[in-house]
Amino acid sequence: MAEVVLDEVQKSYGRVTAVQDFSLSIGDREFVVLVGPSGCGKSTTLRMIAGLEDIGAGTISIGGRVVNELQPKDRDIAMVFQNYALYQHMSVRDNLAFGLRNRRVPEPQIDAAIAQAARILSIEPLLDRRPRQLSGGQQQRVALGRCIVRNPQVFLFDEPLSNLDAQLRAQMRLELKELRQRVPTTSVFVTHDQVEAMTLGDRIVVMKDGLVQQVGTPLALYRRPANRFVAGFIGSPAMNFMDGRLTMEDDRLIMTGDGFSLSLPPTILGDAAPTGQHALCMGIRPQHLRLGGPSGPGQLGLGGTLMVTEQLGDEQIVAIRVGDKDVRIAGVDPDLRLAPGTGLEVSAGVENLHFFDADTGERLRATT
Amino acid sequence: MSVPTAVSAERHAAGFFEALAPGGRRVLFGLAAVAICLLFAFPVFWLVLTSLRPGFAVYYVHRGTDFTLDNFHDVLAQEIVLKALFNSFMIATLATLLSLAVTATSGYMLSRFKGPIPNTWFSLIYVFRCVPYVSWVLPLYFVTRQLGIFDTYWGLLLPHVAVHICFFSWIMKGFFDGIDPSMEYAAMIDGCSRWGAFWRVAMPAAIPGLTALAILCWLYTWNEFLFALILTSHETPIITVVMAQFVHELGMEWHLMSATAVVALGPALIVTLFGQKYVIRGLKV
Numbered sequence: 001m002a003e004v005v006l007d008e009v010q011k012s013y014g015r016v017t018a019v020q021d022f023s024l025s026i027g028d029r030e031f032v033v034l035v036g037p038s039g040c041g042k043s044t045t046l047r048m049i050a051g052l053e054d055i056g057a058g059t060i061s062i063g064g065r066v067v068n069e070l071q072p073k074d075r076d077i078a079m080v081f082q083n084y085a086l087y088q089h090m091s092v093r094d095n096l097a098f099g100l101r102n103r104r105v106p107e108p109q110i111d112a113a114i115a116q117a118a119r120i121l122s123i124e125p126l127l128d129r130r131p132r133q134l135s136g137g138q139q140q141r142v143a144l145g146r147c148i149v150r151n152p153q154v155f156l157f158d159e160p161l162s163n164l165d166a167q168l169r170a171q172m173r174l175e176l177k178e179l180r181q182r183v184p185t186t187s188v189f190v191t192h193d194q195v196e197a198m199t200l201g202d203r204i205v206v207m208k209d210g211l212v213q214q215v216g217t218p219l220a221l222y223r224r225p226a227n228r229f230v231a232g233f234i235g236s237p238a239m240n241f242m243d244g245r246l247t248m249e250d251d252r253l254i255m256t257g258d259g260f261s262l263s264l265p266p267t268i269l270g271d272a273a274p275t276g277q278h279a280l281c282m283g284i285r286p287q288h289l290r291l292g293g294p295s296g297p298g299q300l301g302l303g304g305t306l307m308v309t310e311q312l313g314d315e316q317i318v319a320i321r322v323g324d325k326d327v328r329i330a331g332v333d334p335d336l337r338l339a340p341g342t343g344l345e346v347s348a349g350v351e352n353l354h355f356f357d358a359d360t361g362e363r364l365r366a367t368t
Numbered sequence: 369m370s371v372p373t374a375v376s377a378e379r380h381a382a383g384f385f386e387a388l389a390p391g392g393r394r395v396l397f398g399l400a401a402v403a404i405c406l407l408f409a410f411p412v413f414w415l416v417l418t419s420l421r422p423g424f425a426v427y428y429v430h431r432g433t434d435f436t437l438d439n440f441h442d443v444l445a446q447e448i449v450l451k452a453l454f455n456s457f458m459i460a461t462l463a464t465l466l467s468l469a470v471t472a473t474s475g476y477m478l479s480r481f482k483g484p485i486p487n488t489w490f491s492l493i494y495v496f497r498c499v500p501y502v503s504w505v506l507p508l509y510f511v512t513r514q515l516g517i518f519d520t521y522w523g524l525l526l527p528h529v530a531v532h533i534c535f536f537s538w539i540m541k542g543f544f545d546g547i548d549p550s551m552e553y554a555a556m557i558d559g560c561s562r563w564g565a566f567w568r569v570a571m572p573a574a575i576p577g578l579t580a581l582a583i584l585c586w587l588y589t590w591n592e593f594l595f596a597l598i599l600t601s602h603e604t605p606i607i608t609v610v611m612a613q614f615v616h617e618l619g620m621e622w623h624l625m626s627a628t629a630v631v632a633l634g635p636a637l638i639v640t641l642f643g644q645k646y647v648i649r650g651l652k653v
Contacts, residue, residue, distance in 0.1 A: 050553075050557060051556075051557075052553050052556070052557075071556070071561065072553070072556040072557045073556060073557065073558070073559045073560060073561070075557075077557060078557060078558075079553070079554065079557050081550040081553070081554060082550070083548055083550060085548060085550035085551045085553065085554040086551070086554075087551060087554075087555070087569055087572075087573075088551070088573055089572040089573060089575075098555070098558050098559075099557075099558035099559050102558055102559025102560060103559055146554070146558070150558075
């Protein structure tokens with residue numbers, strides 16, 4: 001068990017910067033998820049921790065030891081790959097034993113470790129099969145087994161669930177959580193799927209274009225996204241954004257945009273309220289909007305025309321057009337029959353509004 | 369007017385195959401396959417026939433039904449033929465082993481690494497591939513003479529290996545391209561060095577391809593004539609050259625040449641029969 005510390009880590013390929021000034025301290029037994037769209041540098045960061053990529057600048061240490069110059073085999077880590085990366089010419093048992101044999105662990109000890117890992121992952125009947133005789137889920141379990149037999153200081157996961165179908169992915173997510181409880185080890189998990197990030201991570205690192213956008217617990221990221229990118233990336237369906245300008249009228253802040261005008265409490269942005277010509281962007285999560293007009297003083301109303309509804313069985317997601325933007329409302333009663341083209345009023349509590357600078361995308365107000 | 373005629377003829381032809389019952393179609397394909405096989409098998413059949421005829425009857429195959437094994441007896445009694453068979457076998461086997469050792473690493477490098485060294489190597493191979501094979505022979509003759517390896521194993525082995533590297537590194541690169549590199553990364557994390565990951569994980573995964581290449585390489589060297597003709601002499605006789613020496617100023621001994629060819633066909637046939645499934649499997653990768 002160990003801490004992993006990345007200090008000002010950088011990586012460039014020619015003129016392209018893949019990772020820039022990445023600093024993060026991962027606590028012992030902490031499960032950190034790196035999430036972001038493809039090409040954001042998350043896999044490169046993971047591969048630098050693993051030693052599969054050279055570190056451009058900065059230092060990475062595992063368990064208090066700087067590992068910049070160490071070979072992958074000397075870093076005491078284990079890694080699960082997207083396409084399982086099982087040794088096709090070996091049986092499952094030999095796949096599990098490979099790393100231990102390389103470290104000259106005595107055979108009885110290897111057998112015991114394999115038996116234990118196989119029991120934890122329920123792969124005992126598969127031990128004598130070849131990887132290609134296994135299903136995707138079984139192969140992924142073997143890949144996990146290969147990690148846990150070694151009892152390394154750190155687990156690294158490189159999008160391990162993305163080759164599985166949706167149902168199996170949900171099941172493997174649960175199994176991973178269970179595995180964490182049984183084998184608590186410092187882990188770094190890379191994914192582009194925000195649901196995986198939210199459900200698995202103790203902390204999440206959101207990345208974009210090689211830069212860390214925000215680091216925090218799943219709830220902190222959901223409730224207080226640091227910028228518009230994080231706000232749009234975390235949460236499903238994605239947050240609604242509406243652009244507009246603020247003006248001060250009779251002690252009220254008025255936000256005006258295409259197709260709407262909202263009267264906001266003057267203190268909503270504290271001293272940061274950029275009135276006048278300054279453009280800003282308001283964000284509301286679909287879950288925080290509900291059908292119907294404002295029911296109290298802390299509520300805001302928006303009017304629009306119903307465009308489409310998406311039936312999910314336990315809820316409907318409704319999209320209304322406000323100006324030139326579609327605004328989605330989640331959690332609508334699935335039995336409610338709504339005809340496209342109907343005029344609809346929706347409302348939200350002011351405490352659920354997020355404001356971002358229209359130019360920089362930075363958050364303007366800390367919402368509780 | 370001609371266009372509609374052509375179209376209708378095409379339709380008619382297509383209609384002919386469609387009109388055939390599936391069984392009929394199969395028979396037609398079967399007949400075509402047999403015809404093609406006969407076309408390729410006939411020269412071999414003729415070769416075997418000639419090898420079994422007495423020398424005087426070779427030109428008059430329609431006359432008489434004399435068959436004899438004397439030709440084989442005569443051929444195998446010649447020391448040079450036995451020596452040539454042995455040399456050819458050794459050269460083919462050694463060239464295969466050497467070529468595989470070099471092409472496996474060279475193909476792996478081309479597949480996995482980027483940078484000035486692989487790029488230069490790639491360009492070099494490409495340039496040498498563009499040079500016609502025949503034009504290598506004369507310079508190689510002078511080079512082997514200069515190096516003092518003319519008419520030795522090395523004198524023939526090195527040129528063969530050089531040619532194989534140029535032609536087979538590409539195929540080898542293709543095999544390694546088809547193998548997931550994360551398997552090697554996993555091995556490196558599991559305690560292997562880069563070399564260890566290549567040797568213990570990538571190479572076993574490339575075995576179908578390697579086997580196919582080994583067979584092609586062996587057959588190619590066994591059958592090769594031009595290098596053997598120019599780069600060897602009496603010290604290191606090679607079977608393809610010895611075979612051709614039955615054509616001389618006193619005439620052509622077709623019966624002996626055929627018998628030698630049949631003898632030389634044996635190992636090639638064994639290798640082909642043994643290896644065809646590997647070749648097909650390997651080249652499918």
